Amino acid sequence: MFKGSIRNKLIVLLLIATIVPFGASIVITYYHTTESLKNQAVKENSNLLYQGKVNLESYINELNGLTLSLYNNPGFINFIRDPQKENNYQAVDTTRNVISTILYAEENIKRVNIAIAKEDRLISASKRSTVIFSKKLRNINQEYYVKAKESPSNMYLEPIHKIKEPEDKKPKNVITLHRSLINIPSDDVLAYISLEFSPDQINNISRNLYTNGNEEFYIVSPEGELIYRSNEESEEGTNKPKWIDWVIKTDKENGTVEWKEGSFNGVMIYDQVSQNSGGWYLVKRVPYTTLYESAFSVAKINIMFGAIGLLLVILATLFISFKITFPIKVLLQYIEQVEKGNLKVRFKSIGNDEIGYLGDRFKQMIDKINDLINREFKLQLENKTNQLKVLQSQVNPHFLYNALQSIGTAALKNQVPQIYSSVTHLSKIMRYSMNMEEDMVPLLKEIEHTKAYLLLQKERFGDQLQFSFKLDEEAMKIQVPKMILQPIVENYFKHGFDAREKTGEIKIACRQDEFFLDIIVEDNGTGVSETRLDEIQRNLINDQIGQKGEETNIGLKNVYVRLKLYYGDRAYLQLRNFEQGGLLVSIKLPKRMEGGKDESDNRG
Numbered sequence: 159m160f161k162g163s164i165r166n167k168l169i170v171l172l173l174i175a176t177i178v179p180f181g182a183s184i185v186i187t188y189y190h191t192t193e194s195l196k197n198q199a200v201k202e203n204s205n206l207l208y209q210g211k212v213n214l215e216s217y218i219n220e221l222n223g224l225t226l227s228l229y230n231n232p233g234f235i236n237f238i239r240d241p242q243k244e245n246n247y248q249a250v251d252t253t254r255n256v257i258s259t260i261l262y263a264e265e266n267i268k269r270v271n272i273a274i275a276k277e278d279r280l281i282s283a284s285k286r287s288t289v290i291f292s293k294k295l296r297n298i299n300q301e302y303y304v305k306a307k308e309s310p311s312n313m314y315l316e317p318i319h320k321i322k323e324p325e326d327k328k329p330k331n332v333i334t335l336h337r338s339l340i341n342i343p344s345d346d347v348l349a350y351i352s353l354e355f356s357p358d359q360i361n362n363i364s365r366n367l368y369t370n371g372n373e374e375f376y377i378v379s380p381e382g383e384l385i386y387r388s389n390e391e392s393e394e395g396t397n398k399p400k401w402i403d404w405v406i407k408t409d410k411e412n413g414t415v416e417w418k419e420g421s422f423n424g425v426m427i428y429d430q431v432s433q434n435s436g437g438w439y440l441v442k443r444v445p446y447t448t449l450y451e452s453a454f455s456v457a458k459i460n461i462m463f464g465a466i467g468l469l470l471v472i473l474a475t476l477f478i479s480f481k482i483t484f485p486i487k488v489l490l491q492y493i494e495q496v497e498k499g500n501l502k503v504r505f506k507s508i509g510n511d512e513i514g515y516l517g518d519r520f521k522q523m524i525d526k527i528n529d530l531i532n533r534e535f536k537l538q539l540e541n542k543t544n545q546l547k548v549l550q551s552q553v554n555p556h557f558l559y560n561a562l563q564s565i566g567t568a569a570l571k572n573q574v575p576q577i578y579s580s581v582t583h584l585s586k587i588m589r590y591s592m593n594m595e596e597d598m599v600p601l602l603k604e605i606e607h608t609k610a611y612l613l614l615q616k617e618r619f620g621d622q623l624q625f626s627f628k629l630d631e632e633a634m635k636i637q638v639p640k641m642i643l644q645p646i647v648e649n650y651f652k653h654g655f656d657a658r659e660k661t662g663e664i665k666i667a668c669r670q671d672e673f674f675l676d677i678i679v680e681d682n683g684t685g686v687s688e689t690r691l692d693e694i695q696r697n698l699i700n701d702q703i704g705q706k707g708e709e710t711n712i713g714l715k716n717v718y719v720r721l722k723l724y725y726g727d728r729a730y731l732q733l734r735n736f737e738q739g740g741l742l743v744s745i746k747l748p749k750r751m752e753g754g755k756d757e758s759d760n761r762g
Contacts, residue, residue: 168482172475176468184460192450199449200414200425207412207429207440210367214377217359218335218435221267222313224260225337225351231256238274238339238349253281254289261285266356268321268332273303273350286323299336303350306336313337315436317383318357333357333385360386367442374422374443382406385438401426405439417443425449485513489520496524583614587644598724601668601675602634608643608666615651621661628667636675636749639720645713646679646743654683654741675747682740691733698731717745724751 228234233252261270261283269284283289299316306314314336320329335353340346360377364386368375377385382402401417405428412429424445431438492503503524507514590607605627612625647664655662665680686694698718714731721729730746 168479169475172478173472176471176475180464180468184464187456187460191456196425196449199444200427203427203442203444204412204414204429206367207427207442210363211429211431211440213363214360214438214440215431215435217363218315218431221264221335221353221355222337222435224263224267225313225335225339225353227260228256228339228351229342235339235348238272239341250291254283257281257283257289260353264355266359267353268330268356269352269354271299271352271354273299273352275347275349284323299334299350299352302334302336302352303338306350307338307347309433311434312340313434313436315379315438317379317381317385321354331357333360357386364388367440369448372445372448376439376441376443378402378405378439378441380406380437380439401441401443405441482513485509485517489513489517492520580614580617583610583617586610587614597640598637599640600634601636601638601677604638604640604643605629605634605666605668607641608647611644611647612664619662623655623662623664625664625666628665630669633668633670633675636670636747637751638675638677638747639724642717642720642745643677643679645717649713650679650681650683650741654681654685656684670749673749675749677745677747679743679745680736680740682736682738685735685739685741686733688735691735694733714743721745721747 231252233249234256237249237253257270257272261267262285269282272281273279274281278293280292281289282292302314302316306312316334316336318331318333321332322329332354333356335355337351339348339351341348364375364377368388370388373388375386375388377387379385382398400419404415405426408428412427414425414427417424417426422443422445424443424447426441426443428439428441431440495503504521507517509517587607587610590603590610609627612623616623616625643666647666650662650664660682663682665678667676667678667680669676694714698714714733718731721731725748728748730744732744732746734742734744736742
């Protein structure tokens, strides 16, 4: 019942027509929103990282500039070139002033160390002690001095490590900037200066580059060591994450990549500080949950309004479906009454729309059916009367056959064989033509009927008429429509034969190929003028022969119509004049009939 109900189909159709576009709209909107928010977030974070990179480079360059300022002090440069001048109090004071200036130039600097390259000497100072000149008994920074010397900028930033002053209770985190002081213009190293500074300023810059709790931010050294991380607990004590190796190995200074590793699934944005400023990588990782948080809110709002809209659509759909289908249901009830035989149903108009129009036409149809039933009843009475007449008419041919047979017998008794022969031929002709039981006959029967007709004519004209048959024996079994040859031959005697001029000749040939049967009738009569021949062909095609009381060529018309009835356009009837006089009529029939047409279907 559900599948066959228009109401249910209409409800389902309207719901689908509403839900599918709306659902598609939500999906497309959500996808577009997420992509838009993602691109916008990537752009904003890229700009933010760039600004952080600029601030970080500025701070590193400021510290780096303090070490480069040593080149501007000739007294200090001369001292480290010749440390034996230690006894020169003026050089010592200059050195102390230079180191103290650097130490107090930036509040985050905790200690300044200068290791003289050629001498085992170390000059150091902190904010809790004076400038100390000492022997460099062991150099724990030798590894970083080598890196600073090999660096194109003669500078290297040692990642976060811990130092402990005697007064400190706990070690403190510091970052050390190592610079090799070159004896310009040569490449010889005079000394190494190391600035140990607190990462507080770097931490302050970093905190402005991410949202705590929603995003992750890291500063990674070119060696893969973490300088800063937003979550102190993340990845503590674990192996180095794969993303660090990926960032270090990438050939791009900045970019964006989608990354999924461990519990993280989102977008990773990175940018690299210039090599002159340490070459650190700034990496920000934003999970999709943070990126798409706004998209989720928009989707929730869309779904909420969509649910309200969908509810209204369902109510409207139910109302429309009931409004449309109720009159149909009423009409269906009346149809069921008609099916039960009640043709006297009457009902009021069920509307002014198409369904109301359908109801009015249904009432008209019922009235028409009642009228047709009355007429059919009368026709049945008339048909019974006609059947009685047909039964009576069938007695007449049998009476005629018996009468002709009696005449023939009398002719033989009186020794008049010519009369017997004529009566016999006439009897065959009448028996064949008046037999209504068969519509298709073998070609042999049609030939024999035509031959009987010609023999009857020869009894009449004697030597003035000659005829011949040229037949393909295999073709005699082919079924053809009854009475297609005799009308053509008869047409010759009506219009083309004149015994006073010459002996009449008529030739009938039948041949076949793989698909068609050809029947050709030739005569030496007066023929037909070309104008009249064109008119006959044209009238055959236009079905105009025999109209308005015209009797000429009715036989051709009869044959043509019956051929079209049986074979359609696959059969041909053509007429052609001979140059020496006479007419050729050619019939071309397909050997197999298609479509199942039968003349008996048209008999009353």
